[in-house]
Amino acid sequence: MEKKSSSLFWGEIHIHSNLSDGRGSPKQNLKHARDVVDLDFAAITDHAEDLNQEKWKVTKDSTEYLNRLGNFVTLLGFEWTHPSGKEVWEPLVREGLSPSELDFPLYGHRNVYYKGRNGEYFAWNDPESDTPDKLWDKLREQGTRFLAIPHHPASYVFPVDWEYFNPEFERLVEIYSIWGSSECPASQDNDRPILRGGGEIPESRGSHVRDALSRGCRVGIIAGSDGHDGHGGRTRHHIQNLTEHEGPFYPSGITGVYAEELTREAIWEALWNRSCFGTTGGKIKVKFSLDGHGMGSEINQLNVPNVNVGVEVYGTADVRKAELIENGSIRKILKGNSPEFKRDIEMSLPEERPLYYYVRISQVDGELAWSSPIWID
Ligand SMILES: [Zn+2]
Ligand SMILES: [Zn+2]
Structure with a gap:
């Protein structure tokens, strides 16, 4: 099948409003993302634990309203916020234990996004949806498409134990937000x-x-804000009271998506297909391919000794380097000295399978970007 051409769209899909513990209404936050941050798409992801049917209706109506005005896309979403708290991370940090070595389940946080305009919210403090498995069951029962994205997985307060990863719905991970890079x-x-x-x-x-x-979780990469301060799409502070969450915090991240058009369906599908990348906030355009296969692809190249690596970046400052990561280690460092960065190299493939590759871009101003991986089986 001939692949349709795609365009790059910018978005930020991790925003909290005053319907949970954030500031500003969903509409105000979405408009800020659209008009001030100049994004193409955004989503409100309030903590499901703070929602009720009335608030959920406001979320749905506001999301739908901003989507219908045109030239801006919104996704309907919510956050399932498991409270892995201090009592959990203290021993974890002190003794250097990994999440799976603890008695307490570290489910972490998940943002859920519907493809359509309908769907329910599900909270961890509801016995019907208090584990990831129950959450997936409830979501599945609705018969509508959704995707789920874990965030700040390496956080000491709310870590994600990848033991609970669900390859069916968890297509992406939020690698970076104001919390930092995981x-x-x-x-x-x-x-x-x-x-x-x-x-x-x-x-x-x-x-x-x-x-x-x-460990084989095939996640693409996005970056977001996790903002709570009413500045949807680019937060200034994490929450109303900074000391409460033990900063310090980093600037908001954003996500670049290659989609066929600026519609909710096309943006959602592109996210599902991992045709996306994350940055620390700058609109750094990143393209990454292996033998012409774009980000998020899974390709079969069992007996091929070499692969063509394509990296193309249009930075917001001089690109210092692009690092190619191969199965967890840096395989190549490609140096740059201008905002425009283009490399096409032939590279030998090791024998082991599967392989995953992604690139991390570093600019001279400290901004970073991460491509979604490409897998070779
Ligand atoms: Zn969260
Ligand atoms: Zn959040």
């Missing part, structure tokens, strides 16, 4: 690790994005 530990070359007050770096071992990829 790509890999600070010790392994992460410039923006998740921090506590005072700049301490307590990370949850085994919960990073590379851990997920290495």
Whole structure:
């Protein structure tokens, strides 16, 4: 089948409003994302635990209203917020345990996005949906399409135990938000690790994005804000009271999506297909391909010794380097010295399968971008 051409659209789909613990109404936040941050798509993801049917109706109506005005797309979503708390991360951090070694289940947080305009919200404090498995069952029962995205998986407060990963619905991971980057530990070359007050770096071992990829979770990459301050799409502060959540925080991230057109269906499908990438906030355009297969692809190249690696970046500042990550380690560093960065290289493939590759872009101003991976089986 001939692939239709796609365009790049920018969005941020992790916004909290005053319907849960954020500021500003859903409409105000979505308009801020559209008009001030100049995004093409956005979504409100209020904590389901704070919602009721009346508030959910406001979420649905506001989401639908902004989507219908045209030239801007919204997705209907909510956040399932499991409260893995201090009592969990303290021993985890102190003793260096990995999530699966704890008695307490570390389900983490999931944002759920519907493809259509209808769907219910499900909260962890409802006995009907208090585990990921029950959540998937409830979502499945509705007979409408949805995708789920875990966020800040390496957070010390709310880590994700990848043991509970669901390959059927979890197509993406939010690698970066104001919390920091969950790509890999600070010790392994992460410039923006998740921090506590005072700049301490307590990370949850085994919960990073590379851990997920290495254990076979085939997640694409997005970045967001997790903003709560009424500035939808680009938050200024995490919450109303900064000390409450033990900052410090980083600037908001955003997501670039290659979609056929700017419609809810096309954006949702492109996210489902992992045809996307995340940045630390700058509109850094990233293209990454292996033998012409784009981000998110799974390709079969069992007996081919070489692969063509294509990296194309249009930065918001000079691109310092593009690092090609192969199964968790840096395979190649391609250096740059201008905002426009284009490389096409032939590279030998190791024998092991499966392989995953993604690129991490670093600009001279410290901004970063991460492509979604491509898998070779
Ligand atoms: Zn969350
Ligand atoms: Zn959130």
